[in-house]
Amino acid sequence: MKKNKNKLKYLFTTGTVCLLSFLINCSNDETVTDNIVSKNETVHNSSLNKRQLAKDDFSRINESTKLLSKTIINLGVKEIEKNGNYFYLKTFRTFKIRDKFVNLSKFEFEYSDNTLSFKNDQSYQIYSVANQFYIETPSYNGALENITAERINNDENLFYLLLFFGEFSDGDNKTNFETVQNEHQEEYSSSGAGCSFMNTYYTVGIGLNQSAANANFIHNLWEDMWGEYSSHSHCWSLGSPEKSNFAHVYYVSQAFCCKG
Numbered sequence: 476m477k478k479n480k481n482k483l484k485y486l487f488t489t490g491t492v493c494l495l496s497f498l499i500n501c502s503n504d505e506t507v508t509d510n511i512v513s514k515n516e517t518v519h520n521s522s523l524n525k526r527q528l529a530k531d532d533f534s535r536i537n538e539s540t541k542l543l544s545k546t547i548i549n550l551g552v553k554e555i556e557k558n559g560n561y562f563y564l565k566t567f568r569t570f571k572i573r574d575k576f577v578n579l580s581k582f583e584f585e586y587s588d589n590t591l592s593f594k595n596d597q598s599y600q601i602y603s604v605a606n607q608f609y610i611e612t613p614s615y616n617g618a619l620e621n622i623t624a625e626r627i628n629n630d631e632n633l634f635y636l637l638l639f640f641g642e643f644s645d646g647d648n649k650t651n652f653e654t655v656q657n658e659h660q661e662e663y664s665s666s667g668a669g670c671s672f673m674n675t676y677y678t679v680g681i682g683l684n685q686s687a688a689n690a691n692f693i694h695n696l697w698e699d700m701w702g703e704y705s706s707h708s709h710c711w712s713l714g715s716p717e718k719s720n721f722a723h724v725y726y727v728s729q730a731f732c733c734k735g
Contacts, residue, residue, distance in 0.1 A: 530589035531603040533722075535646035536562065542649040546719050546726050547642050549677045552579055553652045555642075560587045561594055562643070567652065571678040571710070571731060573698035582635050584643070591640055599636050608723060619723065622683050624690035634691075637681055641724030648721075670713060670732035680727040685718065688725035692716065696729065709733055 539556045554565040562584040569576035583594035590602040600611045601619060608619035612633055615626060627634050659672045680692020710733040719726045 531606060532589050533591075533603050533608075533644045534586055534589075536643055541651050543651065544642055544645070544648060544719070544721055545650055545655055546679070546717075546721070546728060547579075547638075548650070548652055548655045549728060549730070550579060550638075550679060560585050562586065562639075564639075568673060569676070571676045571733070573695050576676070579635075582639065584636075584639055586643070591636070591643060593632070593636065596632065599632050601636065601640055620683055622687075624682055624687040624694070627682060627687070627691050628694045634681065637683075637724055638679075641681070641721035641726070644723070645721035674732055674734055675713065676710070676731050676733045677728045678731065679729075682725050683723060685720075685725050688718075688727045692727035692729070 536555055536557060539554065539558075541554045543552060543555065550570040551566045551568040552564050553567045556563040556565055564579045564582060566578055566580040569578045571577075585592050585594045590600050592600045598611075598613050602609055609617065610619045610622065612630065614630070615622070622633070622637075627637065656672050659675065678692075678695055680688050680690070680695050682688035682691050710731040713730040713732055716727050716729045719728075
């Protein structure tokens, strides 16, 4: 009996030591794992911080302004209002795009950590590192210059982000609403074209080079003229398409007189 008690005591002691040893080893393993995870997180955060710090500041609009490109004024924008990191487009009319009239005031933008995006949609971003622009969308992540006309044709959010990006990142050749309005009145009203400034609408194509802008313009114009709900019977073209570019974005725009 005494031997059995000693044997049980031995087994209990041995088992306890083994259990303690197992728990200590598990604790050490968890500590090692935690340390590895912590190190990985530190490396990730360090890389992220370096990327954020490396981004170039490409904003050319540092306060609310009425000095805009003629192109974006023709698309109905009268003023860009800045409130903190957010940018709002104040408009006086719509513009024609793909068989419908769009008011740019519905698009709001954010510029934070040297990154341009939509205010309420961070899945679309443009940023610059070492003077090289990059873009992230749900379907593309890479150099901005590689964005094709086909992508712009098929992604409405990409179209509007690029549309604003050109205006946002270029500080040259700016004018104001009143000047453009007066020029229009002189050019069209006095020449007998018979179309008021407020009845003149524009359609536009954009791209990262002139060829892509032309292709996007043709795509949009085709929808304007022959789309399912085309309103082309109420509109007629005025003059020839105008070409312009701001920063890295190229534009082709066409004026239409639309009545009724």
